[in-house]
Amino acid sequence: MxxxxxxxxxxxxxxxxxxxxxxxxxxxxxxxxxxxxxxxxxxxxxxxxxxxxxxxxxxxxxxxxxxxxxxxxxxxxxxxxxxxxxxxxxxxxxxxxxxxxxxxxxxxxxxxxxxxxxxxxxxxxxxxxxxxxxxxxxxxxxxxxxxxxxxxxxxxxxxxxxxxxxxxxxxxxxxxxxxxxxxxxxxxxxxxxxxxxxxxxxxxxxxRGNATFKLTVRTLDHALHSGMFGGAVPDAFMAFAKLTSSFYSETGSVQVEGLTRSIAQIPEYEDDQMRLESGVLDAVSLIGDGHVLERLWSQPSITVTGMDIPDVANASNTLLPSVSARISVRVAPGQSASDAFEAVRHHILNNVPYGAQVDFEDINLGExxxxxxxxxxxxxxxxxxxxxxxxxxxxxxxxxxxxxxxxxxxxxxxxxxxxxxxxxxxxxxxxxxxxxxxxxxxxxxxxxxxxxxxxxxxxx
Structure with a gap:
């Protein structure tokens, strides 16, 4: 040329x-x-x-x-x-x-x-x-x-x-x-x-790789009046919220045993740039530990990307018998998606509150x-x-x-x-x-x- x-x-x-x-x-x-x-x-x-x-x-x-x-x-x-x-x-x-x-x-x-x-x-x-x-x-x-x-x-x-x-x-x-x-x-x-x-x-x-799946949490065989039974009977969302909160440390880092991290070469980049590019609200803090790019490039993350629960317009005063959600796990380079999914699955089975039942469906893995x-x-x-x-x-x-x-x-x-x-x-x-x-x-x-x-x- x-x-x-x-x-x-x-x-x-x-x-x-x-x-x-x-x-x-x-x-x-x-x-x-x-x-x-x-x-x-x-x-x-x-x-x-x-x-x-x-x-x-x-x-x-x-x-x-x-x-x-x-x-x-x-x-x-x-x-x-x-x-x-x-x-x-x-x-x-x-x-x-x-x-x-x-x-x-x-x-x-x-x-x-x-x-x-x-x-x-x-x-x-x-x-x-x-x-x-x-x-x-x-x-x-x-x-x-x-x-x-x-x-x-x-x-x-x-x-x-x-x-x-x-x-x-x-x-x-x-x-x-x-x-x-x-x-x-x-x-x-x-x-x-x-x-x-x-x-x-x-x-x-x-x-990063990914492992996504549908998680269903059940506590009841039918919905119940929240006034008559609330405070004594666990509803599914309460169990779901407590379960998903166990994924994270106080700073928001993923704390699921078996999920690994990798090492990345990090160019110059400041937290303020991340705030600008992401649109995080002024009063909201970033989550995680380590350099902000390490959190994105070489550490795992877990996100609830969708839920099947009644919307506000159709909410009734009932305890929910079940909740289903789409869970997205981002996997650090170097770990297989199947190993990451098994680590999250094991964590869920060992941290389900109140003896709730859980089901895993529609599992998709990407390396x-x-x-x-x-x-x-x-x-x-x-x-x-x-x-x-x-x-x-x-x-x-x-x-x-x-x-x-x-x-x-x-x-x-x-x-x-x-x-x-x-x-x-x-x-x-x-x-x-x-x-x-x-x-x-x-x-x-x-x-x-x-x-x-x-x-x-x-x-x-």
Whole structure:
């Protein structure tokens, strides 16, 4: 590649209006992959992504494919796989993103319609704008421009855009088995993470694992009048509250025996920055111990993310016979998700108050991730990010989980797996008012293009 960085930026800038147009068209498709939403919208989204892939004129084949879910006889959601074979001696790069999105949540909280994207203050608002349809368009936009930047496109390219990541990727393991040859690559680039801040790029090097499950606590065989029996008979919520409080120390750290911690390299970062980025109320203290980034990157956490109890409008003066809740355990890198779940399960069984009955259902496990950044591909993408942003890349951990990455590692053990993304601390992925910082999106395209060009010049 002989073009200067200013030439590459100009090239991306000239094509950027088309990138934004295509992104907004994708965001307008409500491709929620959850089972309670319209699956035809996920199909429509896959078809649109496939058309974008064909429009690059780079691929030998473009397919919309499905696989069976691991836990049922149902087909998973559609994914797009496009492949271009490598010339002799050249690497093959797999570019991953996902086209499904989270449900919109409380519509009353959104500043705009979640599936009608709007630009405001340098950001594009809409469900999926950042997570992860901008990841798709960063890849597509770079692929469109690659033939203009290099004389001959010799590297192999796989574009893999999944359709059910937000629903836990239930068919992912079978998909990798069924289409292993089609997906095989030397380097896997996952565009589903974020950057350090609006001015600083990042390469994600660790992710926590997760263990989620439905917990039901029962104390009665039927509801009782709270006046006649309250104070003598334990209701289910009382038992549930006492049980879940046993998960935490006085400072809010997880105190479940058997959950482990790991060690992380921590860049400079202050508690006040965490308060600013998270929106913690002024009078509310942060929880846990150790550096605030250690709490996110290398320590476990336990969260109740949903409950089945009567809402306030329908509350009656009764003792609840049972309470069900969704429990989310984030697992520190280095510990298996199954070991973490067993530790929490053992803790619950040994700390149930008042002899209450407990049941565990719908258990989902996802492994943590950590990567070695000494390989040629990691060095190349770090250089591309630094050049595109004009600022040194930060290697960072992320407190969230992307369980399918460990599946990539298992299926392709010799491939280098790299995790990047277009999000920033204010993207609010999964929350109302999700948004994409538009300038960061453009830089992400520049970095993707530079990386592909470098890979094209490499001999294995």
């Amino acid at each position: 002989t073009a200067s960085i200013s030439d590459v930026r100009a090239m991306v800038s000239q094509a950027f209006p088309q990138s934004m147009h295509d992104l907004t068209q994708l965001v307008r498709i409500p491709s929620v992959s959850w089972s309670s939403f319209d699956p035809s919208q996920v199909v429509k989204s896959a078809e649109q992504v496939a058309e974008l892939a064909r429009g690059t004129n780079l691929f030998d084949t473009v397919h919309i494919l499905r696989a069976m879910k691991s836990d049922s006889d149902e087909l998973g959601q559609p994914a797009v796989v496009a492949r271009r074979q490598a010339a002799q001696g050249k690497p093959t790069i797999l570019l991953y993103a996902h086209h499904d999105v989270q449900p919109p949540g409380d519509l009353a909280v959104w500043v705009s319609e979640p599936f009608e994207p709007i630009e405001k203050d340098g950001r594009l608002f809409g469900r999926g704008a950042a997570d992860d349809k901008a990841g798709i368009m960063a890849h597509i936009s770079a692929l469109r421009l690659l033939p203009e930047l290099v004389e001959n496109v010799d590297l192999g390219i796989v574009l893999f855009v999944e359709g059910e990541e937000e629903f836990g990727s239930p068919s992912f393991e079978n998909f990798l088995k069924d289409h292993h040859a089609l997906l095989e690559a030397d380097v896997i680039v996952v565009a589903d993470s974020g950057n350090w801040d609006l001015e600083t790029p990042a390469l994600t090097t660790t992710l 943590s991730f950590s990567t070695d950044t000494s390989g040629w591909a990691a060095q190349s993408i770090s250089h591309s990010l630094t050049t595109a942003w004009g600022k040194d890349v930060v290697e960072m951990g992320v407190g969230g989980s992307i369980p399918f990455i460990s599946s990539f590692v298992s299926a392709f053990p010799t491939a280098q797996v790299l995790v990047t993304g277009v999000e920033d601390p204010d993207s609010r992925a999964h929350s109302p008012n999700e948004s994409l910082h538009i300038e960061s999106f453009e830089r992400a395209i520049v970095a993707d293009l530079l990386f592909l060009a470098e890979c094209n010049s490499r001999e294995l």
